[in-house]
Amino acid sequence: MVEKVADFLAEGEADYEYMMVESEHSAMAAALGVSMMGARAFTATSSQGLMYMAEMLNYTSGGRHPVVMVNANRALAIPWNIYGDHSDAMAMRDCGWIMLFAESGQEALDMVIQAYKIAEDKDVMLPVMVNVDGFTLTHTYDVVDIPEQELVDAYLPSFDTANKMCLEHPKTLCHSVGPDYYTEAKIAQQEAFEVAKAKIVACDEEFEAMFGRGYGGLIEEYCCDDAEYALVAMGGTVGTVRDVVDELRAAGEKVGLIKIRGFRPFPEEYFQSVKSKFKAMGVIDRSLCFGVGGTVFGEVKSALYGSEMGLKGFVLGLGGRDISVDMIKEMFAELKECPAGEYSDQPIFVGRRW
Amino acid sequence: MEKIRWHGRGGNGAFSAAKILGYAVSVHGNKYAQAFPSFGPERRGAPVLGFTRISDTVINDHSQINMCHCVVVLDETLQGEVDFTEGIEDGGTLLINTTKTSEAIKEELQIRDAVNVVAVDATKLAMEVLGRNIVNTALMGAAIAVNEMCAISDVEKALDDMMSPKLAEKNKRLIRMAYEQVKGDLA
Numbered sequence: 001m002v003e004k005v006a007d008f009l010a011e012g013e014a015d016y017e018y019m020m021v022e023s024e025h026s027a028m029a030a031a032l033g034v035s036m037m038g039a040r041a042f043t044a045t046s047s048q049g050l051m052y053m054a055e056m057l058n059y060t061s062g063g064r065h066p067v068v069m070v071n072a073n074r075a076l077a078i079p080w081n082i083y084g085d086h087s088d089a090m091a092m093r094d095c096g097w098i099m100l101f102a103e104s105g106q107e108a109l110d111m112v113i114q115a116y117k118i119a120e121d122k123d124v125m126l127p128v129m130v131n132v133d134g135f136t137l138t139h140t141y142d143v144v145d146i147p148e149q150e151l152v153d154a155y156l157p158s159f160d161t162a163n164k165m166c167l168e169h170p171k172t173l174c175h176s177v178g179p180d181y182y183t184e185a186k187i188a189q190q191e192a193f194e195v196a197k198a199k200i201v202a203c204d205e206e207f208e209a210m211f212g213r214g215y216g217g218l219i220e221e222y223c224c225d226d227a228e229y230a231l232v233a234m235g236g237t238v239g240t241v242r243d244v245v246d247e248l249r250a251a252g253e254k255v256g257l258i259k260i261r262g263f264r265p266f267p268e269e270y271f272q273s274v275k276s277k278f279k280a281m282g283v284i285d286r287s288l289c290f291g292v293g294g295t296v297f298g299e300v301k302s303a304l305y306g307s308e309m310g311l312k313g314f315v316l317g318l319g320g321r322d323i324s325v326d327m328i329k330e331m332f333a334e335l336k337e338c339p340a341g342e343y344s345d346q347p348i349f350v351g352r353r354w
Numbered sequence: 355m356e357k358i359r360w361h362g363r364g365g366n367g368a369f370s371a372a373k374i375l376g377y378a379v380s381v382h383g384n385k386y387a388q389a390f391p392s393f394g395p396e397r398r399g400a401p402v403l404g405f406t407r408i409s410d411t412v413i414n415d416h417s418q419i420n421m422c423h424c425v426v427v428l429d430e431t432l433q434g435e436v437d438f439t440e441g442i443e444d445g446g447t448l449l450i451n452t453t454k455t456s457e458a459i460k461e462e463l464q465i466r467d468a469v470n471v472v473a474v475d476a477t478k479l480a481m482e483v484l485g486r487n488i489v490n491t492a493l494m495g496a497a498i499a500v501n502e503m504c505a506i507s508d509v510e511k512a513l514d515d516m517m518s519p520k521l522a523e524k525n526k527r528l529i530r531m532a533y534e535q536v537k538g539d540l541a
Contacts, residue, residue: 239414
């Protein structure tokens with residue numbers, strides 16, 4: 001992705017400074033430095049690269065520098081595997097970054113534009129990680145509408161911040177504090193995430209008004225109004241579930257899709273609002289929280305506290321294994337068999353070979 | 355939805371064909387398309403796959419393609435290494451670059467009657483026009499002759515966008531030749 005960013009510059013299609021660094025750790029350190037000077041920064045990474053960057057992710061978020069980064073979601077070693085899943089992002093879920101997940105190439109592009117508007121909002125000031133499924137989205141050629149520069153400029157004015165190094169207003173950035181200030185700094189971050197929930201929705205609505213494409217903010221419900229069984233999905237899998245819902249609906253089945261677009265902040269209020277809406281809900285996870293189960297399932301279960309619905313946590317699509325139409329149908333079939341009040345305490349591995 | 359699978363070896367241009375076809379039908383035709391390779395590391399000479407989905411509506415499906423209407427084989431030496439007859443739907447086509455006849459291929463690979471076999475000597479055509487054994491564009495022309503998933507003129511526009519004028523002209527000629535030859539064989 002950053003190679004393409006370099007191409008744009010080389011071909012004179014864009015105007016920005018491009019920095020070559022020797023590692024992901026340095027890439028994020030440089031992006032932080034750029035943001036500290038009051039400039040807009042972008043980088044991209046994936047898998048082990050994100051792990052190598054880990055230390056700097058918290059510096060960037062704690063320092064409240066609104067860097068935007070695309071993460072091509074891929075598996076973590078070992079076994080070494082370069083293919084797609086969500087293990088990398090989920091390992092970094094508490095690093096203080098807003099985390100959004102795109103469903104398609106078009107949404108990935110639109111999400112990066114939205115991400116700057118969310119990140120740089122004066123009441124938010126948090127970095128944003130735009131997650132794009134490795135290979136299934138990053139290596140798939142698709143038709144994408146590239147918006148006009150003037151329209152993007154109108155949507156996203158230039159970055160203006162007081163949180164920068166400036167000789168007229170000298171200050172300390174990314175400082176150290178003792179126990180007497182640390183808690184309040186963390187509370188401020190937590191509060192910014194709460195503010196971000198509404199801002200993510202507002203930025204998406206404004207985007208839709210200007211560009212004609214909207215995505216539902218933190219959550220999108222598809223065919224959920226009268227649905228009895230719903231599957232929760234994130235990333236590129238969402239599109240395939242969408243098609244399966246259409247197919248099952250045509251056969252008269254009351255099924256629906258819940259797309260989580262914003263994973264951090266987590267749409268807790270949404271799940272609270274639907275805790276008695278369906279007969280059963282299943283969650284598709286493409287990562288494991290070892291010793292617990294599916295990572296997203298844990299969060300959904302927690303947000304549904306007090307629900308009487310049946311709940312199932314499915315884990316599949318690890319290390320690039322295909323998430324097929326048949327697997328999605330199999331999960332819907334399992335949900336139909338799930339009695340109210342029952343939930344899976346162990347992850348259900350779909351498509352396991354032995 | 356049309357689903358096409360391309361078989362080649364790393365460096366053959368199988369994925370490029372998948373991509374050019376998707377580009378042609380979406381950018382110049384009035385359709386949606388998706389093109390992707392068999393994911394993973396790329397190695398020259400190793401068996402590779404390319405896939406194209408073509409649809410009149412937005413393509414949401416991001417799963418692998420298991421069943422398809424058309425399989426195109428750029429390199430027949432893959433036979434024995436890869437089962438390229440797998441996953442062809444009834445009424446679908448296996449289009450193969452070979453000097454053999456379609457009847458011979460059908461017998462050799464024991465292909466069921468519900469699958470059409472179309473044989474084309476794309477290597478000969480490519481050598482004649484390009485002077486090199488690069489057969490992906492010739493097979494695109496042949497594939498379009500088989501099931502008209504795209505207008506030839508849209509592929510020509512795609513080549514103009516993607517190649518230098520000299521190379522585009524040669525490949526346009528090659529596509530037309532393969533298209534007309536296969537059309538003639540099928541008539």
